[in-house]
């Protein structure tokens with residue numbers, strides 16, 4: 197249905213045939229097409245600008261190779277730049293020397309924190325760990341009930357806690373978190389996954405609350421759970437969460453749809469933290485480690501051409 | 509402040525930079541629109557129209573440019589603001605649809621309160637039988653808005669829940685029935701077909717139903733929003749958009765692209781997690797907020 201970037205570049209490079217090198221002039225149209233592709237994939241405008249500058253600098257002056265067409269040559273540069281930005285390292289998890297390892301789940305409303313908490317617990321269980329789940333979302337209707345059902349479905353330990361009629365607020369959140377950690381120690385759980393309420397990065401009260409949770413729990417991991425469908429605003433929220441809490445990683449959810457997921461680049465760019473996992477569905481096992489090369493193909497809207505280029 | 513890079517700041521920048529409006533100013537404006545999720549196609553169209561205008565008739569300064577832009581964006585939205593279907597035989601059935609986590613359940617609850625405040629009777633139908641605790645969540649909203657809720661068990665057939673709700677609403681002469689459905693990605697055909705089945709179920713009992721199919725969209729949504737709107741419209745016959753989470757820093761520019769391409773009006777906006785954080789759509793206020801006025 198859509199003309200992919202490679203087709204567009206092929207058109208842009210028609211004029212290049214017979215010319216020996218890529219120049220400032222003959223790459224202009226190709227760069228415009230790349231820019232549009234990145235913007236349509238929701239990569240942040242400023243990130244796109246940086247990328248285009250890098251791509252231009254690397255491409256100009258290059259001899260047109262015989263093994264690859266100019267199109268393929270430029271796509272290879274684009275791909276390399278995007279992968280460099282995303283980081284090649286497969287993300288690893290930090291574990292505390294003194295259990296339990298605490299993982300704090302943070303993010304905007306509806307991004308997938310509760311679902312991902314369950315997925316993470318299932319993933320840890322598979323790896324031989326004994327995770328415990330706790331929800332400190334005392335605000336959203338039935339949020340704690342939701343995690344309880346999720347925990348039950350994967351047979352994971354859950355610290356339910358007793359609200360004891362206490363009003364929803366930071367004091368209650370802190371109490372539940374403290375009790376959960378104690379419970380994890382008592383029951384021999386090596387990880388504690390703390391599901392928190394969704395919050396806006398500009399909500400002072402709730403951002404303060406997260407700060408206090410961090411101080412209280414001293415978590416090894418603070419994961420930013422982000423929706424793959426997010427647009428240009430991704431940099432604002434991620435930047436603010438990172439500034440306040442020093443995030444340690446990103447989980448990109450709802451990647452089972454057809455969103456290009458350019459937000460991954462934006463968030464990685466502003467936080468410098470790796471995307472560790474992707475969410476591929478609503479069920480607890482729809483969870484995968486992140487592979488930069490796959491999302492790059494996706495952002496550029498092309499799969500097949502990549503393998504071809506990798507061989508060159 | 510929170511709108512560090514607001515469109516307004518950028519336009520003010522343009523104003524300071526140039527006395528008359530030239531190509532550089534238009535390019536800067538293009539950047540601003542892209543930064544607000546309007547998308548490349550819509551942005552290009554809008555900027556080209558301004559460029560044409562500038563050719564015919566000089567645009568004096570940044571202030572005039574901003575006025576022209578404002579009018580143009582507002583016109584795109586206003587063009588789609590046709591009134592909703594009139595309801596011949598009640599209840600009016602409103603189906604809430606959308607991808608996961610956008611705010612369907614919350615908005616259903618808010619809408620129940622909204623219609624009640626208008627003196628109408630409302631009822632909620634819990635047709636999300638899939639997500640953990642979705643029914644419990646809507647039950648809390650039913651209590652908050654003081655309306656009755658019809659539900660089935662978790663894992664049950666959503667169309668069966670809808671059928672029950674339609675009969676109950678008819679029997680009790682309810683004015684508005686709000687149907688909360690499970691979040692689903694528009695790419696999942698089997699889940700989308702379920703929405704079609706629900707529509708047919710509604711039609712069986714009430715010929716014109718559903719009267720509104722509201723696509724609930726998160727204001728932070730990027731270009732994927734267009735694809736969501738396309739596919740939900742083709743499967744479920746979307747009649748309008750609800751833009752949620754406008755209390756954040758995202759301003760929902762994708763709604764303009766959707767209005768332009770799919771001729772869908774925005775009906776309501778969500779501005780928080782409380783019962784009262786719902787407003788009927790006001791294109792002027794929306795564009796002002798988008799432009800950072």
Ligand SMILES: Nc1nc2c(ncn2[C@@H]2O[C@H](COP(=O)(O)OP(=O)(O)OP(=O)(O)O)[C@@H](O)[C@H]2O)c(=O)[nH]1
Nearest residue numbers: 305306307308309310311394450475476477608609
């Ligand atoms: N398709 C799909 N849906 C997902 C994925 N992750 C989460 N969801 C769905 O997204 C919706 C929101 O997920 P939650 O886990 O409730 O999100 P949350 O961040 O905890 O939401 P709040 O607590 O309200 O802020 C639910 O319908 C989930 O089933 C994913 O990877 N793919």
Ligand SMILES: Nc1nc2c(ncn2[C@@H]2O[C@H](COP(=O)(O)OP(=O)(O)OP(=O)(O)O)[C@@H](O)[C@H]2O)c(=O)[nH]1
Nearest residue numbers: 305306608609610611612613614691753778779780
């Ligand atoms: N800040 C803000 N949060 C909102 C708004 N509307 C909904 N939310 C929050 O967004 C999250 C998701 O809302 P839900 O109503 O559960 O979304 P949903 O579309 O029903 O989700 P699924 O049924 O899982 O697909 C919750 O945490 C809500 O409190 C809004 O206008 N502003």
Ligand SMILES: [Mg+2]
Nearest residue numbers: 309310333339
């Ligand atoms: Mg949650």
Ligand SMILES: [Mg+2]
Nearest residue numbers: 612613636642
């Ligand atoms: Mg819901």
